Amino acid sequence: MPTLPTLAAGCILASLVLYALTGGADFGGGVWELLNHGPRAEARKRLIIHAIGPVWETNHVWVIIAVVVLFTAFPRAFAVLSTALFVPLTLVLAGIVLRGSAFAFHAHRPHEEGGAGWWGGVFAGASLFTPFLLGVVLGAVSTGAVRGEGPSSLVGGTGAWLAPFPLSVGGLALASSAYLAAVYLILETDDPELKEDFRRRALGALALVSLLSAAIPFLSAGGAPEFHRDLTGSWWSVPLMGANALAALGAVVSLSTRAYPLARACAAAQVTLLLAGWGMAQHPYLVRPDLPISSSAASPEMLRLLLIILAAGGVLLFPAIYLLFRVFKKKALFGG
Amino acid sequence: MAELDLARAQMAMLFAFHILFAVAGMGMPVLMVLAECAHLRTRKPVYAELARRWGRGTAVLFAVGAVSGTVLSFELGLLWPRFMEFAGGVIGLPFALEGFAFFTEAIFLGIYLYGWDKVPPPLHLAAGCLVALGGILSGVFVVASNAWMNSPAGFTLLGGRPADVSPLAAMANPGWKTEAIHMTLAAFAASGFAVAGIHAFRLLREPRNGFHRVALGIALSVGGVAAVLQPVSGDMSARFLARNQPVKLAAMEGQFRTQRGAPLRIGGLPDPAEETTRYAIEIPGALSLLAFHDPDAEVVGLSAFPRDERPNPVPVHLAFQVMVGCGIALAAVGAAGAILGWKRRERLFSRPFLCAVVACGPLGLLAVEAGWVVTELGRQPWVIHKVMRTSDAVTPVSGLALPFAFFTIIYLALGVFAVRFLRKEMAESPFFPAGDGDSPTVSGEV
Numbered sequence: 044m045p046t047l048p049t050l051a052a053g054c055i056l057a058s059l060v061l062y063a064l065t066g067g068a069d070f071g072g073g074v075w076e077l078l079n080h081g082p083r084a085e086a087r088k089r090l091i092i093h094a095i096g097p098v099w100e101t102n103h104v105w106v107i108i109a110v111v112v113l114f115t116a117f118p119r120a121f122a123v124l125s126t127a128l129f130v131p132l133t134l135v136l137a138g139i140v141l142r143g144s145a146f147a148f149h150a151h152r153p154h155e156e157g158g159a160g161w162w163g164g165v166f167a168g169a170s171l172f173t174p175f176l177l178g179v180v181l182g183a184v185s186t187g188a189v190r191g192e193g194p195s196s197l198v199g200g201t202g203a204w205l206a207p208f209p210l211s212v213g214g215l216a217l218a219s220s221a222y223l224a225a226v227y228l229i230l231e232t233d234d235p236e237l238k239e240d241f242r243r244r245a246l247g248a249l250a251l252v253s254l255l256s257a258a259i260p261f262l263s264a265g266g267a268p269e270f271h272r273d274l275t276g277s278w279w280s281v282p283l284m285g286a287n288a289l290a291a292l293g294a295v296v297s298l299s300t301r302a303y304p305l306a307r308a309c310a311a312a313q314v315t316l317l318l319a320g321w322g323m324a325q326h327p328y329l330v331r332p333d334l335p336i337s338s339s340a341a342s343p344e345m346l347r348l349l350l351i352i353l354a355a356g357g358v359l360l361f362p363a364i365y366l367l368f369r370v371f372k373k374k375a376l377f378g379g
Numbered sequence: 380m381a382e383l384d385l386a387r388a389q390m391a392m393l394f395a396f397h398i399l400f401a402v403a404g405m406g407m408p409v410l411m412v413l414a415e416c417a418h419l420r421t422r423k424p425v426y427a428e429l430a431r432r433w434g435r436g437t438a439v440l441f442a443v444g445a446v447s448g449t450v451l452s453f454e455l456g457l458l459w460p461r462f463m464e465f466a467g468g469v470i471g472l473p474f475a476l477e478g479f480a481f482f483t484e485a486i487f488l489g490i491y492l493y494g495w496d497k498v499p500p501p502l503h504l505a506a507g508c509l510v511a512l513g514g515i516l517s518g519v520f521v522v523a524s525n526a527w528m529n530s531p532a533g534f535t536l537l538g539g540r541p542a543d544v545s546p547l548a549a550m551a552n553p554g555w556k557t558e559a560i561h562m563t564l565a566a567f568a569a570s571g572f573a574v575a576g577i578h579a580f581r582l583l584r585e586p587r588n589g590f591h592r593v594a595l596g597i598a599l600s601v602g603g604v605a606a607v608l609q610p611v612s613g614d615m616s617a618r619f620l621a622r623n624q625p626v627k628l629a630a631m632e633g634q635f636r637t638q639r640g641a642p643l644r645i646g647g648l649p650d651p652a653e654e655t656t657r658y659a660i661e662i663p664g665a666l667s668l669l670a671f672h673d674p675d676a677e678v679v680g681l682s683a684f685p686r687d688e689r690p691n692p693v694p695v696h697l698a699f700q701v702m703v704g705c706g707i708a709l710a711a712v713g714a715a716g717a718i719l720g721w722k723r724r725e726r727l728f729s730r731p732f733l734c735a736v737v738a739c740g741p742l743g744l745l746a747v748e749a750g751w752v753v754t755e756l757g758r759q760p761w762v763i764h765k766v767m768r769t770s771d772a773v774t775p776v777s778g779l780a781l782p783f784a785f786f787t788i789i790y791l792a793l794g795v796f797a798v799r800f801l802r803k804e805m806a807e808s809p810f811f812p813a814g815d816g817d818s819p820t821v822s823g824e825v
Contacts, residue, residue, distance in 0.1 A: 096489075097492070097493040097494075100441070100442065100445055100489060101489055103446075104445075104478065106449065107449055107478050107481065108475075108478045108482075111471065111475050111478050114455070114456060114463050114467040114471060114474075115467055115468065115474060116471070117467075118471070121456045121463055122460035122463055122464035123460075125460045126457075126460050129457055129774070133782050133785070135453075136449070136453050137786070140446045140449075141789065144446055144797075146442070147438060147441075147442030147443065148439065148796055148797075148800055200776045344544060344545065345469075345471065345472070348547065349475055349546075352472065352475050352476060356478075356482075360479060360483075360486075363482075364486060370494055370497050371489070371493060
């Protein structure tokens, strides 16, 4: 039976996975809006907005859950991360604000705000740097350069995130968002030309995701040595990487044979396995090397109540989310 | 400016912006649900159109509130890491509950907005009700953590850290009930009057448009009821402060001397150096009466506290005057509306009354901002009352002018876009002929 702090840390990871699979894909939709050129550009843009509209707000809440569980269950880690990674986190917030509000203006008044001009560029640019910097933050947490030793010391901002390893994790997060979005969007339309458009994009993004997924274990050797040791030297390392490679292969085959629901399952599995791998290599630390999960947690009383709330909330929440997706993603998700 | 002042200025700016949208997120869904109820009961298309349009406004205001709220949840740590290190493990629960309330709001707002033709009417209405419930609960939970900063509970202090933590006792802190009621009523009054003001403005131009008439009726009912009830809640808050946070009450009232039969000061300017409040209209014994329901009761003054534990009474007193002034204006117009509209609804649409409603449009939001200034500046120099000083909570990161400027520019642009969006929505409002049958039938709620 895992301990209370491990369960709480697991909840943070689960929220991040759900955020990547839903909100991440919404940012990925913004990436394709930004790179939208050539024939059928207008139709693609409409499809993206139409697909994201009803679920945007709900998907966004996962990141709030992650941060709330982090500061409730691991207040010290929240303080350490907030100071050390002040700059990338501030930029992430700017990206969330710009993309979120631009999306709302745009979705409810198409052909106007948030679509064109200089601000349009800023808004679309937010779709690029937000998932990128979120990935950079995850990478930086593993480098060992974010320090929080001593009972009350807080060092100022660090430049640890401006290193090849965290930046490549950022690149992987961005590529994964775009990849998920492209795969999901294939199933959102009946237009065969649009399907082909996004199929090509999905294959391109998949190549990039695979390349970065393969490169990161090597990059981590220099940039995050202890993380590297656990990522590559644990009993689960080979099965995990094998499963990831299998999912990638499955995605290639199913995209090539146009078996789209299977492609979506493979893509979601890839992203889940990437984050699970990060979490397992990070275990038993929340922030390497000073904040182990076990000793930086809030009181057991708080953890117990928090986990009860999360469980009870989940029981109410998941049926509601199911209803939401059932109403708006009936065809894409439920095939009818 | 010192880094601490920059951090405080940034936090104040982020809150001042967010609270407007948070208030709309609590109040607007109630308006849109009432419009839909009226439609289901009367089958008149004007109500359906109104519910759709209010829903669209809600969506945009909610979206901006959602992202600016996300910013705040991170900025708590970015600007005040030592506060969060202390408080996270004590008062985190209401934030987690707020997360789920927020989820409810987001999920069912999606169903509400995009589901008009996709889900059956009862389910659609239920979705709207859940949006409203989620909005209200979000506010109530978040306020629990602010109330805890004013009346900390659920832990003992051991070597500067919290020990014996009881998260439920922290959440159920003594200040929660009064603050939550006050904030919820404020949200309904502010959004009700802001919406009523907009529709009254349009009615001055096209007095026969039934669309704006029914809209005004619903918005004014909600805003008016809340505004009339708010003084009761304000009285509860004042009495709570008199017992639990007397230094804040003293700053609000410009009361320097501890005295029996303390007067209520209307207006005036506190002078901290001379320890007196000048130019105020004083009503003898009235402060004692309000704070303790006894005209001879003793009210503790600011001078009873060490100088480095006093808030600056100048902004606190002035903001308090603004809040109360706005609140009284709203309650008066709300009551006048109830009396005017009671017998003959037509009288609500007379020019003088419409002008009064237009004038009240911004006052509710102004009162919310002023009230926030009162409660936040009135708690200084503490971030957690008598437990942690704001200056001890601030981040060691320097160069805070940059993020402050950065977010100010972004929020200014966002504010401009939001206002432009709402103006365009208003400019395209439809015309429905005004007839007796079209007047709103929610008068029972006035």
